[in-house]
Amino acid sequence: xxxxxxxxxxxxxxxxxxxxxxxxxxxxxxxxxxxxxxxxxxxxxxxxxxxxxxxxxxxxxxxxxxxxxxxxxxxxxxxxxxxxxxxxxxxxxxxxxxxxxxxxxxxxxxxxxxxxxxxxxxxxxxxxxxxxxxxxxxxxxxxxxxxxxxxxxxxxxxxxxxxxxxxxxxxxxxxxxxxxxxxxxxxxxxxxxxxxxxxxxxxxxxxxxxxxxxxxxxxxxxxxxxxxxxxxxxxxxxxxxxxxxxxxxxxxxxxxxxxxxxxxxxxxxxxxxxxxxxxxxxxxxxxxxxxxxxxxxxxxxxxxxxxxxxxxxxxxxxxxxxxxxxxxxxxxxxxxxxxxxxxxxxxxxxxxxxxxxxxxxxxxxxxxxxxxxxxxxxxxxxx
Numbered sequence: 175x176x177x178x179x180x181x182x183x184x185x186x187x188x189x190x191x192x193x194x195x196x197x198x199x200x201x202x203x204x205x206x207x208x209x210x211x212x213x214x215x216x217x218x219x220x221x222x223x224x225x226x227x228x229x230x231x232x233x234x235x236x237x238x239x240x241x242x243x244x245x246x247x248x249x250x251x252x253x254x255x256x257x258x259x260x261x262x263x264x265x266x267x268x269x270x271x272x273x274x275x276x277x278x279x280x281x282x283x284x285x286x287x288x289x290x291x292x293x294x295x296x297x298x299x300x301x302x303x304x305x306x307x308x309x310x311x312x313x314x315x316x317x318x319x320x321x322x323x324x325x326x327x328x329x330x331x332x333x334x335x336x337x338x339x340x341x342x343x344x345x346x347x348x349x350x351x352x353x354x355x356x357x358x359x360x361x362x363x364x365x366x367x368x369x370x371x372x373x374x375x376x377x378x379x380x381x382x383x384x385x386x387x388x389x390x391x392x393x394x395x396x397x398x399x400x401x402x403x404x405x406x407x408x409x410x411x412x413x414x415x416x417x418x419x420x421x422x423x424x425x426x427x428x429x430x431x432x433x434x435x436x437x438x439x440x441x442x443x444x445x446x447x448x449x450x451x452x453x454x455x456x457x458x459x460x461x462x463x464x465x466x467x468x469x470x471x472x473x474x475x476x477x478x479x480x481x482x483x484x485x486x487x488x489x490x491x492x493x494x495x496x497x498x499x500x501x502x503x504x505x506x507x508x509x510x511x512x513x514x515x516x517x518x519x520x521x522x523x524x525x526x527x528x529x530x531x532x533x534x535x536x537x538x539x540x541x542x543x544x545x546x547x548x549x550x551x552x553x554x555x556x557x
Contacts, residue, residue, distance in 0.1 A: 195534035226445035269295030339501030389456035482548030
């Protein structure tokens with residue numbers, strides 16, 4: 175089994191940090207790369223001419239490797255919301271059709287379509303949050319609902335952020351494709367952990383940031399765009415999205431046609447040589463460890479957590495329907511509003527999410543962290 179990687183992080187032994195789903199800490203190597211990058215920005219005359227392009231392609235390749243994509247099918251963006259807005263400009267949602275979203279899903283894969291629905295003349299079908307956490311069955315039933323309006327888009331997170339329920343994309347994607355609808359996946363809580371192969375799943379769009387599970391900085395995200403959508407107009411009109419618009423040329427607007435592939439959708443001001451390398455390091459670490467090893471370790475930790483909490487007056491999703499790296503604790507009588515603060519006072523960190531306590535360990539955690547979390551939780555949760 176992959177051992178704890180705590181030594182790669184600036185994480186004191188007395189800190190029990192189990193909030194990777196909120197903010198993933200930067201590895202020491204990533205912090206050092208960030209400091210070096212800031213120094214370069216302080217003396218920009220020393221920057222190599224090809225620094226930005228080299229870093230951009232390194233990050234693009236690292237992101238592609240995590241999801242089984244080709245680098246040319248991945249675009250550099252700032253956030254999941256930016257990616258969904260790009261998809262909103264690319265896709266045409268027919269009037270009279272329906273768009274499926276998840277109840278209480280993150281704003282990014284939801285509000286873009288909700289906001290457009292009144293003017294677009296289509297309806298939003300919200301899949302209710304299942305009591306048993308079986309989002310896969312709930313989404314599958316919604317996709318295949320008899321008598322429903324034609325389905326144009328399914329825009330969902332592959333792991334629900336508030337309860338930890340995991341969607342089996344291998345089951346859902348073929349059902350969506352069968353209807354002729356598009357599939358947009360927010361893989362924020364999935365990429366780098368569970369195996370994702372876009373060649374097999376064939377989503378229209380799959381988007382993820384780096385600042386959580388991929389141990390990277392804010393403001394760096396990536397979007398896979400299926401080839402069938404790589405001939406549309408980008409969200410932004412930039413020189414980097416065109417074949418021949420460059421300040422270094424003698425003719426500025428030499429060729430304003432769009433670049434081939436997903437690179438045309440790259441965000442403006444993409445040359446973040448301060449943070450792009452930082453994003454690459456975290457993604458490359460995750461790829462080096464591998465999905466199987468990461469899942470094995472994190473599943474061991476969440477299973478140990480579940481066993482430690484299981485005989486208390488709490489509710490936990492069955493292991494069959496929850497993600498291996500998230501354990502969300504429900505409280506039949508309601509969670510005490512000061513519980514997170516009580517945990518922090520003991521050096522234990524988890525996140526309150528919609529009345530649940532979301533526990534999200536990563537590779538820097540170990541069995542000692544789990545046992546300490548359980549002990550502290552038992553001490554403060556029902557005071």
